[in-house]
Amino acid sequence: MEQPALQRKYIWPGMLRLAHWGMALAVIVLLVTAWLLHWTPTVATAASDYHQIAGALLMLSLLLRFWLLLTDRTVAGWQALVPSRQSVSGMVAMLRFYVTLGGAPLPGWYAHNPLWMPIYTVLFLLLAVLSLTGFFMTEHPVVLGVYLPSLHRSVAPLVGLFTFAHIIAVVMHDARGKLADVSGMLNGFRLFEIKQPEIGKGTTEHRVSLDSLKVKSWRPGDDE
Ligand code: HEM
Numbered sequence: 001m002e003q004p005a006l007q008r009k010y011i012w013p014g015m016l017r018l019a020h021w022g023m024a025l026a027v028i029v030l031l032v033t034a035w036l037l038h039w040t041p042t043v044a045t046a047a048s049d050y051h052q053i054a055g056a057l058l059m060l061s062l063l064l065r066f067w068l069l070l071t072d073r074t075v076a077g078w079q080a081l082v083p084s085r086q087s088v089s090g091m092v093a094m095l096r097f098y099v100t101l102g103g104a105p106l107p108g109w110y111a112h113n114p115l116w117m118p119i120y121t122v123l124f125l126l127l128a129v130l131s132l133t134g135f136f137m138t139e140h141p142v143v144l145g146v147y148l149p150s151l152h153r154s155v156a157p158l159v160g161l162f163t164f165a166h167i168i169a170v171v172m173h174d175a176r177g178k179l180a181d182v183s184g185m186l187n188g189f190r191l192f193e194i195k196q197p198e199i200g201k202g203t204t205e206h207r208v209s210l211d212s213l214k215v216k217s218w219r220p221g222d223d224e
Pocket residue numbers: 016020023024025027028065076111112113116120123162163166167170181182183184185
């Protein structure tokens with residue numbers, strides 16, 4: 001007879017969380033101020049000022065995140081964003097979870113959600129394009145034949161779409177799953193559901209190898 005138990009493990013390093021929340025705050029302010037810049041000429045000057053300030057915060061957070069991608073050997077490194085063969089079954093299970101609006105079970109995973117791994121990589125590239133175009137376009141609107149303000153404006157809605165979908169997704173994971181994923185991005189700890197022999201039923205000892213959790217797309221039951 002197996003009883004599920006929760007294992008709490010430190011997963012998200014402080015520097016990754018700092019980069020995440022810096023980026024999240026900056027992107028939300030950038031989206032709001034960009035909308036104001038476009039639609040409300042009366043506050044355009046103030047919106048432009050806050051857009052530039054949030055732009056500076058985004059560039060700092062992104063620099064920190066890129067530095068971690070290159071130097072970190074744990075979950076903040078670029079290797080953690082490369083899907084493995086096990087990630088494919090996790091991706092399919094995640095799609096099933098979204099399509100059924102949380103009716104199908106939420107699969108387990110180690111650090112980055114398997115379906116979102118490639119999306120996070122694309123997001124980092126889009127944010128780099130927005131930062132570079134935003135930084136240079138006032139002084140040098142045309143670079144190598146590309147009109148930077150147009151490029152800046154075309155990439156912006158993709159980041160808006162990501163932000164909308166990401167917030168809905170993480171709220172769904174937290175609300176429909178049992179593992180408090182959003183807290184993980186605040187305090188660094190993720191919870192893992194592990195099956196272990198029931199205490200008092202023929203055994204007094206139960207062990208779970210933490211290494212068994214370190215596959216990129218861990219699913220409930222994999223520890224048996
Ligand atoms: C404000 C509400 C937000 C909450 C509650 C939130 C929460 C989370 C959580 C729980 C994860 C881990 C998901 C996983 O297991 O894969 C995550 C990851 C991530 N989030 Fe957010 N997020 C928010 C906003 C944003 C915004 C606005 C952005 C950028 C546009 C963003 C970018 C990311 C990225 C890139 C990751 C992957 C972690 C990394 O490798 O840096 N998040 N977020």
